Amino acid sequence: MSLTAFPRPERRLHVAVDSADPRERGRQRGGLIAEGLHGALDVYDRLFALAGIPEGTVRDDARRALDAVDAFRPALREQIEGVAEGAGVEPWRVAALNARTEILARGCAVPPGECSTIVRRVPVPGGGTTHLGVQTWDWHVELGASWHTVDSAGGAHRHVGLTEHGILAKIGVNSAGLALHFNILGHQGDRVGGLPVHVLAALVLEEAGDAAHAVELVRSAPVASSGSFLLFDRERAVLLDLSPEGVFEVPATAGATHLRTNHFLSPVPARREKTWLYQPDSGERYDFLRGRLGREPATTHEELLRLLVTGPGEPPVTCVPDPEAPLGRRWASLATVLLDPAARTARILDGTPAEHADRPWYELRA
Numbered sequence: 001m002s003l004t005a006f007p008r009p010e011r012r013l014h015v016a017v018d019s020a021d022p023r024e025r026g027r028q029r030g031g032l033i034a035e036g037l038h039g040a041l042d043v044y045d046r047l048f049a050l051a052g053i054p055e056g057t058v059r060d061d062a063r064r065a066l067d068a069v070d071a072f073r074p075a076l077r078e079q080i081e082g083v084a085e086g087a088g089v090e091p092w093r094v095a096a097l098n099a100r101t102e103i104l105a106r107g108c109a110v111p112p113g114e115c116s117t118i119v120r121r122v123p124v125p126g127g128g129t130t131h132l133g134v135q136t137w138d139w140h141v142e143l144g145a146s147w148h149t150v151d152s153a154g155g156a157h158r159h160v161g162l163t164e165h166g167i168l169a170k171i172g173v174n175s176a177g178l179a180l181h182f183n184i185l186g187h188q189g190d191r192v193g194g195l196p197v198h199v200l201a202a203l204v205l206e207e208a209g210d211a212a213h214a215v216e217l218v219r220s221a222p223v224a225s226s227g228s229f230l231l232f233d234r235e236r237a238v239l240l241d242l243s244p245e246g247v248f249e250v251p252a253t254a255g256a257t258h259l260r261t262n263h264f265l266s267p268v269p270a271r272r273e274k275t276w277l278y279q280p281d282s283g284e285r286y287d288f289l290r291g292r293l294g295r296e297p298a299t300t301h302e303e304l305l306r307l308l309v310t311g312p313g314e315p316p317v318t319c320v321p322d323p324e325a326p327l328g329r330r331w332a333s334l335a336t337v338l339l340d341p342a343a344r345t346a347r348i349l350d351g352t353p354a355e356h357a358d359r360p361w362y363e364l365r366a
Contacts, residue, residue, distance in 0.1 A: 006141050006321055006332055012350050012360065013148040020154045022075040026082020030094075033148065033165045034087040040146035040165040041093055044100060047140065050328050051107025058103055061192040062092040065099035065199075072195050072222060073203055075155075079168055080199075087166070097166040098198050102225045105190035114138050114262040114278060114331075116285050116308060116317045117181045119230050119237050121256035122299040124342075131232045133339040134304040135171060135181045136353060137162070141321040141332040149348055149362050155206035160364035161346045162335055169202035171337050173346050175366040176209045179339040181230040183260050186274030189244035194224025197242060204229070211236040219247050226269070228260050234342040243269035257293055261286040284315040301338045301347070308336065308353035318354045 013036060017028040030037070048058050070077040080098055084091040096103060117135040124130050137147075147164045150172070161172020161180075173179040182201055195203075200221050208214035214231040215238055227242045239250040239258040248266035252258050262282040264270040292307050310317040321330040333352035339345075344366040351359030 006323075007144060008350060008359075009145045012362065014151070014362070015148050016151040018153040022078040022154070023082040023085075025152065025154050026079040026084075027086035029079075029152075030083040030086020030088075032086075033083075036146060036148075037087045037089065037165045040097065040143065041089070043140065043142045043146065044097060046142075046327060048103065048107070051104055053103060053107045057106075058096050059092050061103045061106075062096035062099055064192050065102060065196050066091065066095040068193060068195055068222065069098075069199050076168065076199055076202060079202075083166060083168075094166045097164065098168060099192060099196040100167075101184060101198065101227070102190065102192045102194075102196055105186070105225060106192070114282065115183045116289060117183055117228075117230055117260040118289065118293070118304055118307065119181065119232050119239075119258045120298065120304065121237065130234045130340075130342045131179075131237050132301055132304060133179055133181050133230065133232060134301060134308060135337045135339075136308055136317065136319065136333040137171060137335045137337060138319045138331055138333050140328070141330040141334070142327060144332065144334050147334060149364060151364060151366075152206075157206060157209070158366050159205035160366045161205070162337060162348050167198050169205050170198060171201075171339070171346075172205050173339050173341055173344055173366050174205050174208065175344060177233050177341045177344055178205070178208045178210055178214055179232050179341040180204055180214070181260070181337070181339065183228040183230075183262055185226040185228055185241065185243070185262060185264055185269075186277040187226040187243045187245070187264075187269055188272040188274060190225040190274075191244065192224070194222045194244075197223070197225055197227035200242075201229070204231070211238050214238075215240070215249075218242065223247065230258055230260055232341060239265070241266045241269055245269050245272070253290065253293070255293070259286060259289055259293065261289075281315070285317050288315045289317060301340070305336065305338065305353055305356055309356075311354070318352045320352060
C-alpha cells in the first residue's frame with residue numbers, strides 16, 4: 001500500500017450555524033454549503049447509478065425516508081428541508097444524502113474499505129478516569145472535497161464535529177459531554193423506511209445529555225438499517241450494533257477498551273450479515289488493532305492515533321486509494337477524528353493517520 005497523498009481542498013469549509021428554529025438552522029447550513037453541495041450530489045448520483053439504483057427509486061426512497069424522519073422527529077425534517085431551501089435544491093435531494101446508507105443498501109455494492117474506531121478508558125492526572133476516542137473516517141476519495149467541520153447550536157445541545165455536505169451529522173461531541181463515533185455495518189435486512197442512521201446521529205448529538213440518555217434515544221428510534229454507534233461520556237462508554245433486528249450492546253474488550261471496524265460483534269444480527277461487503281477486510285483490521293492494543297498501553301490521544309497508522313503488508317487501517325481504480329473502488333481515510341467528551345472537543349485531521357504531522361488539524365469545542 002502506497003502512502004501517496006490524494007487531492008484535498010486547500011482550505012476546508014467550516015460551517016457554523018445557530019438558531020433555535022430548526023428550519024432556519026438548516027437554511028443557514030444550506031447557504032454555507034451551496035457551492036460544494038452540487039459536487040457531492042453529482043458524486044452520489046454516480047454512486048447510486050453504479051449500484052444499479054435508478055433516479056426514480058432514489059427519489060422515492062428519499063421521500064419515504066423524509067416521511068419517517070417527520071413521524072419521529074419533525075424538527076429534523078425541518079432541518080433537512082431548510083438545508084435544501086438554503087442551497088436552492090429540491091428537498092428529496094438532501095433527504096437522499098441523509099439516507100444514502102439506506103438507499104445504497106439496496107444496490108449491488110462493490111467491496112468497500114471502511115472505518116476503524118477505538119474508545120478507551122484512561123487515567124486522568126491527579127486521579128480518576130475518562131474516555132478518549134479515535135477514528136478514521138474512510139469513504140470514497142471522490143468525496144474528499146465534500147465534507148466539512150461543523151458547529152451547530154440552537155438544539156438542546158450544541159455539537160461539533162465533521163459531516164458530509166448536506167448530511168446533518170456524523171461524528172462529534174456535544175456541549176453536555178456526550179461523544180459519538182459512527183461506523184457502517186451491513187445486514188441483509190437493511191432498507192429504507194426507518195430513521196436513517198445519519199439522522200439518528202444528529203438526534204443523539206442534539207438531544208443526549210450523557211451516554212445513558214443516548215442509548216435510550218437510539219433504542220426508541222425506528223431503525224431499519226445497520227450501523228454502529230460508540231457512545232461515550234467521561235464516565236461510561238457503550239458500543240452498539242444497530243440493525244433491522246434490533247439494537248444490541250457489545251461488551252468492552254480487555255482493558256475497558258471498545259474496538260470497532262465494520263462487522264457485527266453481537267450474534268443475532270451477525271447471522272444475517274452482508275459478509276461479502278466488509279470481510280475479510282473488517283476482521284483483519286479488527287484482529288490487527290486488537291493485537292496492537294494488547295501490546296501497547298496507549299493512554300493518550302497521540303498514542304491511540306499511532307495505533308491507526310499502518311503501511312505496506314499490514315491491514316489498511318490507514319486507507320489510501322489506488323489511483324488506477326475506478327469509481328466505487330477508490331477508498332481513502334478522508335479524515336481522522338479524536339474525541340474528548342470531558343473537554344468537549346473534537347480534533348479533526350484533514351487526512352489519514354499517517355499524515356498526522358503533515359496535514360491540517362482543526363480543533364472544535366462544543
